[in-house]
Amino acid sequence: MHNQIKAGLLLFLFCCIPFLANSTVQIASNKSGKLKVEFPTIIVSDIPTEIAISMDTTSVNDSVWIQVNQESIHAEIENQQILFHHVFTGKQKISIKVQDKQFSKIIHPIPLWLSILPPLIAILMALFFKEVYSALFIGLFSGTLIIYSYQEASLFTAFFKALFAISDTYLLQSLANSDHIAIILFSMLIGGMVNVITKNGGMQGIVNLLSKFAKSPRSGQFISWLLGILIFFDDYANTLIVGNTMRPVSDRLKISREKLAYIVDSTAAPVVSIAMITTWIGIELSYIQAAATQINIDESPYSIFLNSLPTRFYSFFTLFFILMLILMKKDFGPMLKAEQKCRQSSSSTDVANKESESEELKDLEIEENTPTRWYNAGIPVLIVIFGTFAGLLYTGWNQDVWNNPNLEFGTKLSHIIGNSNSYLALLWSSLSAVVVAIGLSVIQRILSLTKAVEALVSGFKTMLTAILILVLAWALADITKDMHTAEFISNLLIASNFSPLLLPTFTFILSALIAFSTGSSWGTMAILYPLILPASWAVCHSSGMNDIESMNIFYITVSAILAGSVLGDHCSPISDTTILSSLASSCNHIEHVRTQLPYALTVGSVAIFAGLLPAAYGVSSWILIPLGFILLYLIIRFFGKEVKLE
Incomplete structure (x- = not known):
C-alpha cells in the first residue's frame, strides 16, 4: 500500500510540472x-x-x-x-x-501564527497515517494554500494556484539549487557503490574474514558488533549485511535472534550518525547549510557537523552500551529472558519465529562461485574516506593559514576544512570509489561490465525514497522560510522565557517522539532542522548570550535533532531499519521491539542527564562521554545478570 502511495505521489508531482511552467510566483x-x-x-x-x-x-x-x-x-x-x-x-x-x-x-x-501550520500539519499527518511522504506533501499544500488564500479573492482560485505552486515553484526551486543536486548525486553514488561491492562479494569477504574469530557467544556478539562498526557508510547496508550473514553463526553459538537483531539495529544508525562519510552526511549538511544561511552564519556546514560530533551522546553511548553488555556477558529485562531461553534450547532456531525473506534480503544474494575477497569492498570504502578528506583539504586550502606559525596544527586543519567545499569533496570521492569498485569487479571477471552497471543502477534505486523525502523536505523548508515559521517559534520561546540551556534536551525529546511516531529518522530531521536551528539561535541571543555561547547551543541542538531521531527510530515498531533488522536476523518483529526498547530508553536517559543537560551548561564532552560510559557500566553491573551457557 505504501509503495502505491509513493508511486502515485511521484507520478502526480512530475505530471504537474509541464503544464504549470508559467505560474511562478510574481511580484x-x-x-x-x-x-x-x-x-x-x-x-x-x-x-x-x-x-x-x-x-x-x-x-x-x-x-x-x-x-x-x-x-x-x-x-x-x-x-x-x-x-x-x-x-x-x-x-x-x-x-x-x-x-x-x-x-x-x-x-x-498573513497572520504570523499561521506559519506554524505547515510543519505542524506535516507532523500530525505523519503521526496519524504513519507515513512521511504524504505528510510532507500535505504540509506543503497547506502552506501554499495559506499563501494564496491571502492573495486571491476566490478560494477556488487559491486552491488550484496553491496546488500548482508546489510543483512549479517550491519543488523546482529546491531542485534548482546546485548544492541540493550535489547531495542527490552523492547519495545515489554511495548507494550504487554499496550494491556493487555487495554483488562482487567484497562485503561477504569482510564478514567471512571476521566471522572466523566467532567461537563463543561472547566472541560471536563481538564480531557482530565490530561488523556493525566497520560497515559505517549506510544503515540499510549495515542492517541487512550483518544480520543476514551473522545469523547462521549466531544460531550455531546459541545467541538469541533478539540479541542479534538488537546488535544489528543499534549499531546501524548510531555509527552512521557519527561517521563522517555516510549516506546521511549529505542530507544533514543540506539542512545545516539552510539554517546557517537563514541566520547568516559564515561557518561551513561541514565544520558545523564536525563541531557537533562530540555531543552526539546517544550514538556514542549506545555503541559503548552494546560493547559492555557483550564483554560483561550480562543482560537485563526481556533480553535476559530471551537469552536464557535460547541457551537452554537445542538451538536458537527453536525460539525464533522465522519471517519470509524480503526483497531487500534477496537483493543481497550473490551468485554462486562468486569469490569473496575483502579488498574488493575495502579499497572502494577507503577511497571514499581518504578521497573525501583529500577533497576537503584541496578545496579549502589556504597557504597563509598553513604557514602561520602562531596557529596549532589542529586549528590550521579546522580552518581549512571549515572553508572547504564539502559537496565537491563528497562527489569526487564517491565517483572515484564507484569507478574503482566497477573496475575491480570487471578486471577480476567477477562481474561483467553489464552486470556491474546493473548493480550500480540497482543501488541508485535504493536511494530514490530517501531522495523523495529530501526534495519534499527542501520544499517544505522553503515554505517555512517564506512564512517566517522560525521567527514565530523564536518569538514564542522568547515570550515564555524558555531557557536556551534546556533547548537541546527539549529538542532531543521532541525529535525522539516524532521519530517514534513516524518511524523515520530522516523525516524527523527534515521537519525539525529548518525550524529548531534558527529558533535556537534567536532564543540564545534574546537571552543575552554572545555568538560563541550561542554557537555552543547551536552545535548541541544540531546533535540533539539527529540523536533524538535515532532514539525514536530504535523504539518505533514501524521504523524501516527496525523492521529490516528483524527480517535480516529472522527474529519475531514484536519480540525485537520489546527486547530493544528498555535498552534504548536506558541509554537515552543517560544521554540526557549525563550528556545534553550538562553540555548545555558548558561541561566539556571530554568529561561527559567518560561519565556516561561509567554510568552505563554501573547500570549493567548492578542490574544485569550473566547469561551462562549450559
Whole structure:
C-alpha cells in the first residue's frame, strides 16, 4: 500500500510540472500616476516587509525622505528604486507619499501564527497515517494554500494556484539549487557503490574474514558488533549485511535472534550518525547549510557537523552500551529472558519465529562461485574516506593559514576544512570509489561490465525514497522560510522565557517522539532542522548570550535533532531499519521491539542527564562521554545478570 502511495505521489508531482511552467510566483505591483509601488508576494504580519518605489526620474542622492501613513521615513535608493521596510500588524491601509505623488492600498498580511501550520500539519499527518511522504506533501499544500488564500479573492482560485505552486515553484526551486543536486548525486553514488561491492562479494569477504574469530557467544556478539562498526557508510547496508550473514553463526553459538537483531539495529544508525562519510552526511549538511544561511552564519556546514560530533551522546553511548553488555556477558529485562531461553534450547532456531525473506534480503544474494575477497569492498570504502578528506583539504586550502606559525596544527586543519567545499569533496570521492569498485569487479571477471552497471543502477534505486523525502523536505523548508515559521517559534520561546540551556534536551525529546511516531529518522530531521536551528539561535541571543555561547547551543541542538531521531527510530515498531533488522536476523518483529526498547530508553536517559543537560551548561564532552560510559557500566553491573551457557 505504501509503495502505491509513493508511486502515485511521484507520478502526480512530475505530471504537474509541464503544464504549470508559467505560474511562478510574481511580484505584485501597483501604480498611481507616475508612482509605482511594489510589494513582495508573501506579506506576513509582524515581520518587516521590504517595499520598493519606482519613479520616472532618477534621484542623484543615495537616500530620500518619504511619508508612510503620515510618518516620515529616511529610505535608501538602490538600483533606481526607493527601498524601505514596513511592519504590518494586521489588515490595514498603507499610504505612501513621495514629493507630490501619493499611493494607497489595503494590505491583508498573513497572520504570523499561521506559519506554524505547515510543519505542524506535516507532523500530525505523519503521526496519524504513519507515513512521511504524504505528510510532507500535505504540509506543503497547506502552506501554499495559506499563501494564496491571502492573495486571491476566490478560494477556488487559491486552491488550484496553491496546488500548482508546489510543483512549479517550491519543488523546482529546491531542485534548482546546485548544492541540493550535489547531495542527490552523492547519495545515489554511495548507494550504487554499496550494491556493487555487495554483488562482487567484497562485503561477504569482510564478514567471512571476521566471522572466523566467532567461537563463543561472547566472541560471536563481538564480531557482530565490530561488523556493525566497520560497515559505517549506510544503515540499510549495515542492517541487512550483518544480520543476514551473522545469523547462521549466531544460531550455531546459541545467541538469541533478539540479541542479534538488537546488535544489528543499534549499531546501524548510531555509527552512521557519527561517521563522517555516510549516506546521511549529505542530507544533514543540506539542512545545516539552510539554517546557517537563514541566520547568516559564515561557518561551513561541514565544520558545523564536525563541531557537533562530540555531543552526539546517544550514538556514542549506545555503541559503548552494546560493547559492555557483550564483554560483561550480562543482560537485563526481556533480553535476559530471551537469552536464557535460547541457551537452554537445542538451538536458537527453536525460539525464533522465522519471517519470509524480503526483497531487500534477496537483493543481497550473490551468485554462486562468486569469490569473496575483502579488498574488493575495502579499497572502494577507503577511497571514499581518504578521497573525501583529500577533497576537503584541496578545496579549502589556504597557504597563509598553513604557514602561520602562531596557529596549532589542529586549528590550521579546522580552518581549512571549515572553508572547504564539502559537496565537491563528497562527489569526487564517491565517483572515484564507484569507478574503482566497477573496475575491480570487471578486471577480476567477477562481474561483467553489464552486470556491474546493473548493480550500480540497482543501488541508485535504493536511494530514490530517501531522495523523495529530501526534495519534499527542501520544499517544505522553503515554505517555512517564506512564512517566517522560525521567527514565530523564536518569538514564542522568547515570550515564555524558555531557557536556551534546556533547548537541546527539549529538542532531543521532541525529535525522539516524532521519530517514534513516524518511524523515520530522516523525516524527523527534515521537519525539525529548518525550524529548531534558527529558533535556537534567536532564543540564545534574546537571552543575552554572545555568538560563541550561542554557537555552543547551536552545535548541541544540531546533535540533539539527529540523536533524538535515532532514539525514536530504535523504539518505533514501524521504523524501516527496525523492521529490516528483524527480517535480516529472522527474529519475531514484536519480540525485537520489546527486547530493544528498555535498552534504548536506558541509554537515552543517560544521554540526557549525563550528556545534553550538562553540555548545555558548558561541561566539556571530554568529561561527559567518560561519565556516561561509567554510568552505563554501573547500570549493567548492578542490574544485569550473566547469561551462562549450559
